[in-house]
Amino acid sequence: MKIGVFIILLMTSHSIFANPILKLPSTKCNGNYFSIRVVDLSFCVSKQKIEEVNLLGISSTTAIIKEDGLELSIGLNPPEISISNLHKKLGxxxxxxxxxxxxxxxDVDNFSAIKSAFDINSQNKLSVYSNGNLYAFVIIGSNVDYDRIYLNKKGSDIVYQVTGEFSSKExxxxxxxxxY
Known part of the structure; x- marks a missing residue:
């Protein structure tokens, strides 16, 4: 009996010990905020703390937002750029x-190279937040060049990327x- 339970635990240990997908926090956008729209994604900023907004490119697919000392780049980042179309190469x-x-x-031979390209290692974990079909794939850490949030809706190949230097609290x- 004990051996059977141990075998079942071993077979399911990946799902038991895997990090959970976290719930996206509720929006705090209200009358004290206004929205900056980048294609079909909106980012709300504090009316009192906004320092600067720069729209890059003729089609305004990227915005640089400075708010309360934090600088973020928010943009539509097609998969051929954001993930080098690796998804297509892997089917x-x-x-x-x-x-x-x-x-x-x-299932790929050079999985460690893929993780390395995304700066994922023992100090920089990939975490996931979701709400419905919206997912935020987050890589933050002390030894990454810049912290990143990849936003993707299940069933969509559109990727929005938020980059900057921010803490877990931020x-x-x-x-x-x-x-979105």
Whole structure:
């Protein structure tokens, strides 16, 4: 009996010990905020703390926002740029690629090289937040060049990327300002 329970635990240990997908925080956008729209993603900023907004490119697919000392780049970042179309090379959707990266179950010989390209290691974990079909794949840490949030809706190949230097506490504030 004990051996049977041990075998079942061993077979399911990946799902038992895997990090959970976290819930995206509720939006804090209200009358004290206004929205900056980048294509079909909105980011709300404090009317009192906004310092600067720069729209880059003729089609305004990227915005640089400075608010309360924090500088973020928010942009539509197609998968050919954001993930080098790795999802297509592996026969996956963008969502499946990110979920495979998170669960570490992409069947490829050079998986460690893929993790390294995204700065994922023992100090910089990939975490996932979701609400409905919206997912935020987050890489933050002390030894990454810049912290990143990849936003993707399940069933969509569109990727929005939020980059900057932010802490775990600031991450929750950033996530609460996104409407997509």
């Amino acid at each position: 996956l959707t963008v969502h499946e690629f990110f979920m495979g990266l998170y669960s570490e179950d992409i 991450l929750l504030s950033i996530l609460s300002k996104i409407k």
